[in-house]
Amino acid sequence: MKPKIDFLTIAVADLEKSVAFYKDGLGLPTKGIQKGNEDHCLFELAHGFRLVLYRRQEFLSLTQTSAEVAKSSGFIISYIADSRAEVDAILQQAIQAGAMQIGSTQDEPWGYSANFADPDGHHWEISFMPGNG
Amino acid sequence: MKPKIDFLTIAVADLEKSVAFYKDGLGLPTKGIQKGNEDHCLFELAHGFRLVLYRRQEFLSLTQTSAEVAKSSGFIISYIADSRAEVDAILQQAIQAGAMQIGSTQDEPWGYSANFADPDGHHWEISFMPGNG
Secondary structure: OOOOOOOOEEOOHHHHHHHHHHHHHOOOOOEEOOOOOEEEEEEEHHHHHHHEEEEEHHHHHHHHHOHHHHHHOOOEEEEEEEHHHHHHHHHHHHHHHHOEEEEEEEOOOEEEEEEEEOOOEEEEEEEOOOOOO | OOOOOEOOOOOOOHHHHHHHHHHHOOOOOOEEEEEEOOOEEEEEOHHHHEEEEEHHHHHHHOOOOOHHHHHHHOOEEEEEEOHHHHHHHHHHHHHHHOEEEEEEEEOOOOEEEEEEEEEOOOOOEEEEEOOOO
């Protein structure tokens, strides 16, 4: 695992209002809301770091967690892996270190991902995204 | 405001256990727990980004928030400003955009800071740290 974080994803009650806050209010750069199965908005920050906003309900479906874990964690820390093998290796490393796996590893339209909760339930997502690594 | 985030600070129940998880388990680089009024542990990630761990109780004193806000937000997003004037300017920009100020701007042993909650209560800290900007 490289010492890096690629995304921070946060849950918001009102996506349009929060995009206005970050885009128009604070001036953070974005291409705006991306419509889809799960509308979201991606802000491109320095060094490729991204702040991502999801509506709370869709965020909860992203987290796939019990209500109990979700309650303690309004965010997801994301790491972009170089390969499927790195996703699996980091997940195993985390589990050996005491993490709790969330859901199962899965193939996604955009790649492959694994999720785990750290000892306090903070949600990490490890993804391989061949299209836009 | 530059499009950047400098720190992500998270609350943990057991600092030693969580440091072991991130340091020994995941292999993230750190000088270990820094003892002080508020023990914490700082992980140095790529591009100067830092993941910072505080015990939950001390984290809550950092956030200076009501229990209601604290409940919804297990993390603080931090931005390092270039000057006191930039701290003040960003705070004003955020308030005009609909943020709620948390506490008051204050002089700290290490500099100067302002805090606000975004429309969902996500906590931002804007700091000027002349010593270790």
